[in-house]
Amino acid sequence: MQIVTANEMYGIDRFTMDEIGLPGVLLMENAGQAIVNKALDFLDRKSKLAILIGSGNNGGDGIVIARILKSLGFSVDAYLLVEEDCLKGDALFHFKVYRKSGFDVMSLRDFSCLKKYQVIFDAMLGIGFKGELRSPYREIISECNKLDITKISVDIPSGISADGRHPTKLAFQATTTITLQHPKQSAYTYPARNFYGNIEVVSIGIPPKATNKVLQYDRKSWLSKDVERTLPHRSPTAHKGMHGKGLVIGGSQEMTGAPIMTTKAALTAGGGLITVAIPDTIHSIVASQIVEAMFIPCPAKNGQFQGEINTDLSMYNAIAFGPGIGREKGGETLLSSLLETLQVPLIVDADGLYHLALIKEKLKHRTYPTILTPHTGEMAQLLGCSANEVDQNRFELSREFAIQYGVYLVLKGPCSIVTTPTGAQYVNVTGNAALAKGGSGDVLTGIILAFVMNHPSIQEAISNAVFVHGKAADVLVEQNHTMLDVLASDVIGALPSVFRTFF
Known part of the structure; x- marks a missing residue:
């Protein structure tokens, strides 16, 4: 529509x-x-x-x-x-x-x-x-x-x-x-x-x-019928290797929960194999909360990434960077390297967007899909303007940025807007104020990671992830929650109810 x-x-x-x-x-x-x-x-x-x-x-x-x-x-x-x-x-x-x-x-x-x-x-x-x-x-x-x-x-x-x-x-x-x-x-x-x-x-x-x-451009609402039309179904002969090897890079001494939620969301949303790269100082904390993932403990400084990951990144089908990563220089060094060398879809969220604002010109030279998921404040930082300016021009600013830097952009908020590198826009119609709570964005990043690895279309993967994320919050409020008490982990727990309506 x-x-x-x-x-x-x-x-x-x-x-x-x-x-x-x-x-x-x-x-x-x-x-x-x-x-x-x-x-x-x-x-x-x-x-x-x-x-x-x-x-x-x-x-x-x-x-x-x-x-x-x-x-x-x-x-x-x-x-x-x-x-x-x-x-x-x-x-x-x-x-x-x-x-x-x-x-x-x-x-x-x-x-x-x-x-x-x-x-x-x-x-x-x-x-x-x-x-x-x-x-x-x-x-x-x-x-x-x-x-x-x-x-x-x-x-x-x-x-x-x-x-x-x-x-x-x-x-x-x-x-x-x-x-x-x-x-x-x-x-x-x-x-x-x-x-x-x-x-x-x-x-x-x-x-x-x-x-x-x-x-001149598509600007459409993304509805339940669109999700039903594009959400992939699993083959009876499917195995874990067919549904994506994903890597989550994030976490710090101060924010151990963020990579946990992103990883759990990615697994719940259908990711086949998920690995978590975290500072070695928080390995035991994070590993104790996720029994289904694999781990790469990385050198740390001041409880955050020192700036390197000791693994072959080419083995992954998509990478999510940023949940809980903090703002130390190591994060910027790591992101800069990913933008220059990574040859798979890259999702950047949370403090990853803080680092990206300092090196965003590197986006123009990247030839593989990059997905950014800023909320209003993070978008303002990327643009160098006020949050009020973003709120007054959500559609226009999203399109201009996505085209200029060649990225898929998810401008989060009420009626989140997914914009493609060509300027097409898809508006989400699900979700409510229950998502206005820490951790919600980390969960969305995990769902996007899983969907990008399992959809033939990047745009459809992102739009479906945003829809499902919002719908999970709607289901929670409709059933036994209020908009005050929903936790990010509750949203992960509601994903099966949402998927059941489509499968």
Whole structure:
């Protein structure tokens, strides 16, 4: 399912009308029909409905919705929030049709009257909105947000920027947003996402050709059906050597748990043989917690890697570097060597990203897949900007970095974004705030390691790993946990429940 910006959606509409020949009035009619068909799932014939109508195409959709619902016999009050002469183009056309159908509109002077409705449709402001809300929308939306009723936004909640780049101070708080043709980018950025409620996507008859012609890059949500389509199944004749020899490089005197969680996650997620390279000073601690792995104790200095691993790295199918590795110079020396010589996929996480920020130009010379998994703060460090800048431009900055340095980038957080070296992006739809706890990233690194060794496609491996990681947290909260008490090790324990839904 493609995700679009405002400009991209405008371009898709223009191509559909100018090149394909579907008129705007038809698309607006299709939009109204599609929204009503979906909204019927939430409506009760006994409910009293209000439709709040603005001046643009979003308002035009609201006029069509009002006409259809009235024709179906619903009790509907349609409020036009602008003067009639403000309506233009397709919206004006449908307003005339609405009037000729024998229906009228009302003026909204007393905002407190909204309390008498059980359902409110928000068709005030569409994807063209930017900046601050003005009167009367500011006052109307404030009043609506006080109401504990069903609130349905048409395409996008009024007051939200479609691209999610502008801070959101006030917007219509929808219980459900029925979005047209393609979800908008702000549906996957925070705080904008908080105003959408449940998101339903409906088609308005735009042919795929229009989308394909306009969009320069793929930007899609990665759904359960995508995981089911791409998750490899094991052969009955499988043996451990067929499912990857992986190496985890990490750990320090202060952080013994990180490589343990990464290794356990990799094994649980299907890695065939996993070896752990750790500073020799913590060998006994880590080895006592993982009985299924092999170990390479390495020379240590100050409880961290001194800068070398005494093994043949060419024997591994993929390597994860960074969980718990610390920030001593030995980590940077080791990572620099890996970037220059390693000829298998390399996953860099945690303090590995701290070291990478100092030597990131080496990424441009690497010809084998490199996978980075930063959270917002780590991404800001890689870019040399503020965390707030990253949050305001998650999609754009991820793509720019991935293309410039030729890496697969997982920008972690709510709606994690997986970006490929070619700029294609895949947005995760699973997970919750229970993952906001130390160790969660180490677990994800382990799942990615196992999946990269067992998928034919690197992108599919990463996207599936992020999905499964988030889904495990969802399963825990749905069953017997809250978002407060989930531990990273619990997420590993929930992986079998997630896999069972696909196998």
